[in-house]
Amino acid sequence: MGSARLYAAVASGGFRRYATYRVATAAGVFTNTVFGLILVYTYLALWDERPHLGGYDQAQAVSFVWLGQALYATLAIQGGGFETELMERIRTGDVAIDLYRPVDLQLWWLAHDLGRALFQLVGRGVIPFAFGALVFPTALPDDPVTWLAFLVAVVLAMIVSFGIRFLVALSGFWLLDGTGALQAMVVTGIFCSGMTLPLNAFPGPLGEVVRALPWAAQLQMPADLLMGETGPLSAFAFQAVWAVALLAAGRLLQGAATRRVVVQGG
Amino acid sequence: MWIRSTLAYRVSFAMTVFGTLLVTGLDFVAILLMFSQVDVLGGYTLPEVAFLYGLSATAFGIADLTIGSAGRLGSRVRDGTLDTLLVRPAPVLAQVAADRFALRRLGRITQGALVLGWSLVALDIDWTPGRVLMVPVTLLCGGAIFSAVFVAGAAFQFVAQDASEVQSAFTYGGQTLLQYPPTVFGRELVRGVTFVFPVAFVNWVPASYVLGRPYPLGLPRWAAFTSPLVALACCALAGLAWRTGLRSYRSTGS
Numbered sequence: 001m002g003s004a005r006l007y008a009a010v011a012s013g014g015f016r017r018y019a020t021y022r023v024a025t026a027a028g029v030f031t032n033t034v035f036g037l038i039l040v041y042t043y044l045a046l047w048d049e050r051p052h053l054g055g056y057d058q059a060q061a062v063s064f065v066w067l068g069q070a071l072y073a074t075l076a077i078q079g080g081g082f083e084t085e086l087m088e089r090i091r092t093g094d095v096a097i098d099l100y101r102p103v104d105l106q107l108w109w110l111a112h113d114l115g116r117a118l119f120q121l122v123g124r125g126v127i128p129f130a131f132g133a134l135v136f137p138t139a140l141p142d143d144p145v146t147w148l149a150f151l152v153a154v155v156l157a158m159i160v161s162f163g164i165r166f167l168v169a170l171s172g173f174w175l176l177d178g179t180g181a182l183q184a185m186v187v188t189g190i191f192c193s194g195m196t197l198p199l200n201a202f203p204g205p206l207g208e209v210v211r212a213l214p215w216a217a218q219l220q221m222p223a224d225l226l227m228g229e230t231g232p233l234s235a236f237a238f239q240a241v242w243a244v245a246l247l248a249a250g251r252l253l254q255g256a257a258t259r260r261v262v263v264q265g266g
Numbered sequence: 267m268w269i270r271s272t273l274a275y276r277v278s279f280a281m282t283v284f285g286t287l288l289v290t291g292l293d294f295v296a297i298l299l300m301f302s303q304v305d306v307l308g309g310y311t312l313p314e315v316a317f318l319y320g321l322s323a324t325a326f327g328i329a330d331l332t333i334g335s336a337g338r339l340g341s342r343v344r345d346g347t348l349d350t351l352l353v354r355p356a357p358v359l360a361q362v363a364a365d366r367f368a369l370r371r372l373g374r375i376t377q378g379a380l381v382l383g384w385s386l387v388a389l390d391i392d393w394t395p396g397r398v399l400m401v402p403v404t405l406l407c408g409g410a411i412f413s414a415v416f417v418a419g420a421a422f423q424f425v426a427q428d429a430s431e432v433q434s435a436f437t438y439g440g441q442t443l444l445q446y447p448p449t450v451f452g453r454e455l456v457r458g459v460t461f462v463f464p465v466a467f468v469n470w471v472p473a474s475y476v477l478g479r480p481y482p483l484g485l486p487r488w489a490a491f492t493s494p495l496v497a498l499a500c501c502a503l504a505g506l507a508w509r510t511g512l513r514s515y516r517s518t519g520s
Contacts, residue, residue, distance in 0.1 A: 027431035034435040037455070038443050042300075042307075045450040049304040183285040187292060196296035203302045 006103065007111040014082075014115025018123070025123045028073055032128040036069040040136055054201035059139035060227050064198050066132030067223045070125035071154065074117045075161040075218045077189045079182055082113050083169040087182075090172040099258055106250055110162050117158040139227050146225070149232040153222040156239035160217040163246025170250065173257040193218045200224075214242040269369055279370065286373030290327075293445060294319060294381055308450035313388035314477055315447060320382025321401075321469035322444035325408025326437075327375035333363045333413045334371060336420035337437075340430045343423060349517050359508060362420065389477075397476045400490065404476075407493035408468035414500035415440065415465070421504070421511035440465045448482035456482050467496040 018025075043061045047053055056064065073080065086109060089095045098105055133140060141147065168185045172178045190196055192215035199211050199220045210216060217239040224230040273279055297319065301312045310318075339362055342348040351361045391397065419433030426432065440459070448456050448470045460466040460483060474481045475490035 021428060023426060024428045024431065027426070027429035027435075031431045031435040031439070034439045035442065038439060038446075038451075041451045041455070042446050045308045045446070046300055046304060049307060053303055180281055180285065183282070183289060187285075187289055191292055191295070196293065197299050201303065202299060 003103075007107060010108055010111040011115035011118075014112040015119045016115075018116050018119040028124045029127045032069040032072060032124060033131055036066055036128055036132055039065045039068075040132070054198055055229065056198065056200065056227075057139065059137045060229075061198070062132070062136045063138040063140060063227060064194075064223050066129050066136075066138065067226070068195050068219055069132070070129035071121070071157070071219055071222070072195070073120040073124040074154070075157055075193070076113075076117070076120075076165065077161075077193050077195055077218065078186045079165070079189065081116055081162075081165055082109050083165040083185075084178075084182070086166075086169040087172040087178040090169070091176055091178070106166060106247070106254055109166065110159070110247075113162045113165075114155075114158055117161070121154070141226065141228065146228070149235075150222055150226040153225050153232070153235055153239060156236065156243055157218045157222055159243040160214055160239060160246060163243060163250060164214060166250040167246065167253060170253045170257055173260055188215060192216070194220045194223075198223075200229075214246060217242045273369070282370040283373040283376075286370050287377050290323065290374045290377045293442065294323075294377070297445065308447040310447040310449070310479075313385050314479075315445070316381050316385035317389060317477065318447060318469050318473055319445045320378055320380075320385050321404055321408060321473060322441055323378030324375055324382055325378075325405050325468050326412050326441040327371065327378050328405065328409030329412030329416055330374055331369075331371045332409075333416045335365045336362050336416050337430055337433055338365065339420040340423040340427055343427055343515070346517055348515070358512060359417070391476065391478075400472055400476050404469060404472040404493060407472075407497040410497035411465060411468050411493075411500050412437065412440070414497070414504035417501075417504040418507045421507040424511035424515050436463070440468075444469050453483075460485075464496050464500065467493045 040062055043065055044058060047056070047058045047061045051057065053061075071077070076083075086095070089098065095105075098108075101108075132138065165185065168181050169178070171181045175181060192199075192210050192213050194210075194216070199207065199216055201207075202210055211220070221230070221235045221239055225232060225235045294316075297315060298312075300307060301315075305311070307315060336359075339348070342351075342362075342365075348358075351358050351365075354361060386401075415436050416433075419430075419436060422433065423430060440463070443451070443459065444465060448466070456466070460471075466482060470482055471485060472490045472493055473479075475487070481487070481489060
């Protein structure tokens with residue numbers, strides 16, 4: 001019970017820390033709205049040419065754009081969460097102090113990152129989404145149960161997103177300079193999560209591959225769930241499988257890395 | 267100095283250039299994916315969109331290479347290290363531009379130029395001397411317009427400090443916008459980026475001349491030749507904004 005309180009405190013710390021950047025948050029809201037506008041118009045042109053592309057109608061395609069902009073910072077799709085900080089601590093050796101503490105490294109950062117994600121959802125997500133829903137025709141349900149299921153899917157997406165970035169950060173133990181790994185994360189993040197084009201609109205085998213990867217659990221699953229394209233159980237199952245697999249991989253890597261630190265003497 | 271320090275790690279340099287090439291190439295891959303599903307977008311074919319993309323990406327790459335570092339000004343204002351630049355006997359803007367001059371940004375230019383080159387081969391254009399000349403002039407003017415946006419954004423950061431994301435909305439947002447044909451966007455938006463925030467002159471207007479397409483907003487034919495004037499005006503305004511910003515600068519004292 002005591003440790004649950006501790007992680008709750010860490011999470012609220014993460015929330016408050018990002019809440020202090022008010023100007024940056026407002027700037028982010030503006031940027032996400034601008035990018036949403038640009039994308040909406042291109043999607044409308046695309047769906048004009050090919051109605052029902054990927055099984056979406058125009059309203060669904062528009063909703064997908066604004067969901068993407070709303071979840072962009074929350075899920076740190078191009079990075080921007082804890083991972084650069086942890087990498088820096090690994091590079092400088094400060095991580096040795098973290099490993100000394102009587103808390104688990106992975107759970108600590110997970111709690112911190114969930115707090116951050118929650119703030120970004122409220123601070124940066126709601127306004128662009130509301131703007132999009134008011135100005136453009138969207139396909140959103142009225143039924144509160146679906147919205148509730150959507151929120152569960154968003155939380156699962158946050159955990160999957162953390163799982164990926166934790167692995168990227170831990171790669172710093174071996175690579176030391178994390179620039180390349182972070183760059184790879186940006187590439188996969190934009191492309192495989194559906195920020196450029198909904199994953200169901202990807203053609204052929206490429207589409208099948210990206211829809212099976214963990215990035216599909218981040219934006220595609222919550223969006224499909226909200227718009228009634230998939231049932232909650234199958235979406236949750238897909239997300240949970242990836243969340244467990246990524247967290248377990250992170251745990252294994254953390255164990256291996258910890259032994260390495262001891263050998264190096266911090 | 268920054269060039270030499272970058273080149274000191276050859277493999278790492280090659281990797282980051284390649285990485286930048288890949289990252290910036292992704293938005294063209296997105297366009298290719300779209301065209302795997304359709305034949306035209308907003309009435310434009312793939313080579314035509316590639317032409318628009320190549321022009322705007324290369325122009326943006328030129329601006330990003332020369333002055334892109336100005337985006338980091340906000341952090342220098344916040345931590346007070348801008349003061350170091352103020353006491354040196356060189357123009358502050360030049361120093362800000364040279365600060366962490368990143369040669370890896372060559373990746374962006376290379377990628378834009380590759381797409382542009384391909385589009386020139388794939389397009390079926392009746393090349394007149396005017397059209398041939400228009401391509402390099404457009405690149406230069408586009409680079410100047412984007413540079414002006416970068417400088418104006420940096421000037422804005424004197425006031426806003428940690429609002430560098432607003433700058434991204436105009437720089438990266440502008441570039442993303444220009445990758446698609448003007449016919450895709452709402453009339454009000456096109457009007458805004460033509461008369462208020464004139465990035466339409468980076469590629470939309472001159473490209474309409476080269477491609478023989480109707481001009482956005484029914485502009486007159488000579489509008490395609492006004493890009494240098496627009497670029498000049500943008501640079502003048504940005505310079506003014508920069509001076510005002512610099513004058514209003516108060517050090518954090520830390």
